[in-house]
Amino acid sequence: xxxxxxxxxxxxxxxxxxxxxxxxxxxxxxxxxxxxxxxxxxxxxxxxxxxxxxxxxxxxxxxxxxxxxxxxxxxxxxxxxxxxxxxxxxxxxxxxxxxxxxxxxxxxxxxxxxxxxxxxxxxxxxxxxxxxxxxxxxxxxxx
Numbered sequence: 001x002x003x004x005x006x007x008x009x010x011x012x013x014x015x016x017x018x019x020x021x022x023x024x025x026x027x028x029x030x031x032x033x034x035x036x037x038x039x040x041x042x043x044x045x046x047x048x049x050x051x052x053x054x055x056x057x058x059x060x061x062x063x064x065x066x067x068x069x070x071x072x073x074x075x076x077x078x079x080x081x082x083x084x085x086x087x088x089x090x091x092x093x094x095x096x097x098x099x100x101x102x103x104x105x106x107x108x109x110x111x112x113x114x115x116x117x118x119x120x121x122x123x124x125x126x127x128x129x130x131x132x133x134x135x136x137x138x139x140x141x142x143x
Contacts, residue, residue, distance in 0.1 A: 015143050018052040065115045066108045066136040069122055070101035077127025084125050090118045
């Protein structure tokens with residue numbers, strides 16, 4: 001098995017469970033614990049893995065409202081808008097995109113009222129020309 005293939009397998013296992021013990025990673029990769037740990041440390045050292053995160057339960061997420069907020073902004077204002085968006089705890093991801101909009105923000109809020117407030121706060125940021133929001137109805141799969 002190639003080194004790159006094992007790296008991809010290790011990354012896939014960590015996406016499944018970032019807290020998987022090294023002994024379990026080694027067992028599932030069919031390598032020694034030492035080899036699995038060395039591979040993991042190398043991926044961290046090489047900045048392939050920059051950190052670990054929390055995956056929320058389906059029960060918790062069912063109680064939240066998620067939306068994709070498309071944002072149109074002139075190039076000169078995008079950096080300052082990005083900095084302002086970073087301060088919104090409900091905004092979990094921000095993408096730069098091509099097309100008629102410039103950015104897409106993924107927003108998660110505990111209620112429709114709070115989602116509405118977050119979307120409004122994005123829309124009034126200096127430099128934001130237009131927003132368009134779509135509420136996520138269901139997640140088919142996520143990796």
